Amino acid sequence: MKNNQFAIVPTDSEAAIAELTKTHFITADMDTLTTVPAVYRALLAKSFPEVHSEAGLKHKFANLMATSQQTLAEWLDTAHIVNNQVFYNVGLQLLGFLPGQDFDLADPLLAMRDIHLPMVGESAFDRESLYYAWYLLLNTRGVQGQTLIELLTTRGFFAPFYQADSAQKPLFFNGKAQAVFDTDKLIREVVYVEAPLDTDDDGQRDLLKVEILRPAETNHGLKVPVLYTASPYNQGIDDQAGKAQMHNVDVPLTAKTPDDNTYADVEFKATTPKLPAARSVDETTTEAEESFGRERSYTLNDYFLARGFAVVYAAGIGSVDSDGLAPTGDEDETTSTIAIIEWLTGKRHAFTTRDGDVAIKAWWTNGSVAMTGRSYLGTLATAAATTGVDGLKTIISEAAISSWYDYYRDNGLVVAPDTFQGEDTDVLAAEVFSRSLKAGDAHHIQGKFNQKLAELTADQDRETGSYNRFWDERNYLKNVDKIKADIVMVHGLNDWNVKPRNVANLWDKLQDVPVAKKLILHQGQHIYINNLQSLDFTDMMNLWLSHELYDLDNHAEALLPNVLVQDNTAAETWTAHDNWWEDADKSLDFKVQYKELVPADHPVDQRAAHFTDKLPDKLFAHYQQHLNDWQNDLLSEDKTNPLYNHRLLFKSWQAPADQLLVGRPQVSGTVAVNQNFGMLSFMLIDFGLAQRLTVSPQLIASKALDLGYHWREDDLKDFKLAPATPFKMITKGHLNLQNRHEPWHAEAIQPNQFNDFSVELQPIFHRLLAGHQLGLVIYATDMKMTVRGNQDLQYSLNLNDIKLRIPLKTLKAK
């Protein structure tokens, strides 16, 4: 195991001792202890909260080795000094490392260094340096990816703090909130927030169901901040309605009527709709009328519920027990999302029931809100942030969409999220319109929603795939300059569902916005990363949110790297960077010739290469059912592979040294097609037999992460090196040849005439190892993402025009 820990707050000895005192590691009775080993023993005694007797404790000490010859129990009986050998031998065992397997009792310091664990150099501790070393050890991550203080938490260390006065809470340790809140006593409430919307046009403002979990201490005066997750999935999903709405993608690409569109022609301008009056408030209460059993929880939120944060879930317009219609990303959805924050900050009304008779305030919060969640959830957090709504201090947006066009379209083409061929905004709306799951409600509203669905289907315009007003409304990037919330973005470099462009564009636009922003790029697909063994993500978020929401001066902004990237060539390796591609200082520039990528200054022949898109019917039918076979064949260099003549593949030199490829690779050239329409797709490949990371994090231990004490759990996982593979797809891109310049502007092309094109592929952060080769694949139909008409389209590209440019960053020592 290699530890990657970014959330340790450098703390001086005096402050460390104060914190140890506050957390009862140092207690008044220890003043009477006269030797350092006696003090050490007293600290160790507190590491076994499950034991209440001296005999029991002694047995626990007998389970640990202090040296290669003595158990801790034996050693304590005779010890005169505490040196760092003994301290880290015991420390490593407390952290779950096994002598003989994970480290050698004869040299624990070597293991501390190898595993990247922080340590104190003293060879013989005095009382103060012992305290300091103990403090640091408490903040060190163990074999399961939890710090010692967290491990002690899961074993009940903080349970005695449950009874402490609310005034002493929250309790921060090393800049992070600790689990001193009894999760058995959480208060669960439902309220109905009135949004400034009437999306179902019933003459009444839409009420939105909100599920609240808050610590019991809020009933005794404590004001807590809120983690708010807006999740359209949270009240259920109508799978069948979604399936019924799915689009057939085995349809031909068609010619678009050329137009003269500029952006101004497709720009969405908000109008102010007529709105029914707000409900009058005649009666107000502090007590909710409704509770709930089990919310659909989010692990990170659960973790914070034990640490002095309230959590709020809302599924928004169109969901069970709320009003309205599901609109997939429009302005109403954003308004619905921030209405909850406006209530939390005292600017909107909520009611105890849907009758709207009795109002209820969020009297238990300090008014500081963070939004959390992945995918659609993170998307709504992003949407909310772009309004600049007051009270939203930060968002942690994971795998979020920044423009819905970049989710369902690309450069004038319908391009599906991976594994969801045929999905579109209407499909998603049908799926999350969970009001349809309540037959009584659906009986009255389904007709209206079906109209809405028909509008979405028409306006999303799968016919052309062009950027229009509909998509412009759903482009949050337009409003990035309004953002006032600090942002943490998390995204998978292999996320072909919400493609990396979504986070890259947001990140890039944020460069000019005066908020704190942090970016974490991992090597996964569309996943959460809070349960990885090799990264202290949860601690980082604790540091962040303690700062953002409790105003704790813990240097979170300085401590967390601006851009943290998981290495794609080694397991358990995360590297801090200043930026993504913005500080790239050079580029790789290629031209092509027959099957080769060659340096751009290389002379190349004048010739064209051709491929035909149409496949034999049987082969096409096979690929429809076996998308991975299609991708493997596409990338295979074997001449007998059935796609060999259906794409162009160019391979580079073997890299003379490791290369750090960053940002947006650009492909340009000239192309002709035998019709007045066409498309091109591109893939960039890393060729080279190598062990690569598993596609998904692998289970290490089931339910190993207790998020508090006797509280909810998560599985421990991490990426591992998988058996060697010959290549890996790094990135891809797509282009409708009629949208060579703008996605909103359809141009005419003439059959068999060459036109220039230029396309940016999805952004990357990829280490190409020395000896590996880059590959560029140019093809047309993308079985996984585009429409698949299997048409007789033949493409020719002038080889001497094709250029590939990839920004490069100077590699730091690994």
Added chain:
Amino acid sequence: MKNNQFAIVPTDSEAAIAELTKTHFITADMDTLTTVPAVYRALLAKSFPEVHSEAGLKHKFANLMATSQQTLAEWLDTAHIVNNQVFYNVGLQLLGFLPGQDFDLADPLLAMRDIHLPMVGESAFDRESLYYAWYLLLNTRGVQGQTLIELLTTRGFFAPFYQADSAQKPLFFNGKAQAVFDTDKLIREVVYVEAPLDTDDDGQRDLLKVEILRPAETNHGLKVPVLYTASPYNQGIDDQAGKAQMHNVDVPLTAKTPDDNTYADVEFKATTPKLPAARSVDETTTEAEESFGRERSYTLNDYFLARGFAVVYAAGIGSVDSDGLAPTGDEDETTSTIAIIEWLTGKRHAFTTRDGDVAIKAWWTNGSVAMTGRSYLGTLATAAATTGVDGLKTIISEAAISSWYDYYRDNGLVVAPDTFQGEDTDVLAAEVFSRSLKAGDAHHIQGKFNQKLAELTADQDRETGSYNRFWDERNYLKNVDKIKADIVMVHGLNDWNVKPRNVANLWDKLQDVPVAKKLILHQGQHIYINNLQSLDFTDMMNLWLSHELYDLDNHAEALLPNVLVQDNTAAETWTAHDNWWEDADKSLDFKVQYKELVPADHPVDQRAAHFTDKLPDKLFAHYQQHLNDWQNDLLSEDKTNPLYNHRLLFKSWQAPADQLLVGRPQVSGTVAVNQNFGMLSFMLIDFGLAQRLTVSPQLIASKALDLGYHWREDDLKDFKLAPATPFKMITKGHLNLQNRHEPWHAEAIQPNQFNDFSVELQPIFHRLLAGHQLGLVIYATDMKMTVRGNQDLQYSLNLNDIKLRIPLKTLKAK
């Protein structure tokens, strides 16, 4: 979805009303209601425990449809009668079924029948029949596999009962204990039980760590029964030690020295070892000194923790914080296992710490114990039962070993559990000897354990694979006649880890033992079945344990089928039978001729068939790494398949009608081999293109099964029909040709001389569909299970001698 519900207790109207009253569905205030719809409304009101106001309730009613035109709220406003159409329209929705998708509001009764839900026939209910229908509905399983009463439980229905007097607990409803115990208030304790053993030979009796969870009500007088899980895995596993102990299976089979052994020569006879005196008890307490954070829990136990049962875990000798050495299945292990029960029933001492100074009694239990768990856990439950220990009222043994020889050996051969090639008793001992994980403890004990390990390695005797005294000690079947506990056995018909013979032999031997016994055979591998959507297993176990441990007269023994079998040809189909193969009334008898299985009365030619076991090195190496390729090739009928000449395959007629194959298929014949040793393996195959059940249950909904209220959760799963496959292996068997008559008796064989053999394959319960063909494969090396020497062994079989007999059962209408 098809419902399979076996745990509904037929209850008359009067008793049902009494139970509804006891559970507060019927309350005194309802006496004043004058109409049936008003009573119905009052019952419905109790189905929304999360709502505390009339307005909130009304909204919930508005979410439901009563008829195809009216919501429940609308209908209630005007209803004069309650008919079964409205009742089951609403009922189906309360159970999670969706109108329009799962049923038609115009005909709910059709859906009730189709889904196999119980119903009351009344077309217009009076008060009493309404109560009765409501009672039945509460006991009906919903779309997620939970009954309505369970669904209400997870939403807080029973939370108000937490405060009830302990004297009113447990609370039974329809013969099953309900979740009226607050799992937030569970008491967690550790004690150390003194076993009548000194397996580590340190002059002190072995102390065994026990983790206890019990309801808080036990502190106020309630005596509860215990679910006890003996799990050697429960305090951790030393993976690396297990790996280091793994045996190389790529070794040759060798000739055994012929012997004259009879069973008497290998019979194990217990001796009484010298035992140190028990610790003296000078001081006794009622309070434990030690607690714990998170036990490794077992879902079924968690479920019962909310329902008035204590749960006790012990990992036994050789585990963390216990004494002793891990012995894999010997008598000491059994003694260690029942020592916990003896403490629970007042016959042994336990101490609060390992010092053994202060004794503590299990003063909180009623002395009734059940053992639970799967695999090794179920094995120890079986072992305990065969001692006839007092207090052990029942065991629920899942996928349990009944004789360790049947786990690691077969008919004189080393035969590994599937996916664990190279494992043996010593490997398992090394793995579960978790004391090695505590370096301080290991420092003193590891030497002794290594000696023990060497003994295991020697005595298990991989050289011969023969049955010897070592294995006889580990054969629980010898003591089945001592069993006094009632038994539920659960086993997978596709469990090639703990093979079906283990449960079949136990079941068969139990036929003569005067205890209640129930058998559930599912189509899975080595799995738990408590989270299946299509079977009320958890309810069945609740019925069983409420009867066994609380002495409730709920007819559990009569209600649960003797043998319950999951159908292998259809999803969600479970069928009750009187017995396994014991009531088989006929058999299928085959002989063979060239590549064919033919009816036994068919004349066949005199000829021999041959195959050679040795494979080309490269192919052999490939199969070593790709075991599934090996099995596929072995069964493939394609002549180009590389194993075509390395096995014999005989196929039958197409079955003229469905056949129910049960019990132990028997293959006999004559065989010659070119050496003085050899082995044969056999597989029985179901050939026929068909959709078959998935190998494992598929995830339906994550964390969908709340085991109480705000308590632990399990995922909802079930087997689904997978895409069609051409064949499926039904069963297999193995034979060392030197053990043609007894596993303890090695006979001489002469090269190239024919000898007769007869072998019973692993027992089956398999429906062969009309039109399918049976296949018999005869081969030698089993890459997945036997040693793999890739030796030049050539086998000849006289075709006219080969016979296959399979017991058949008359099919009941499906």
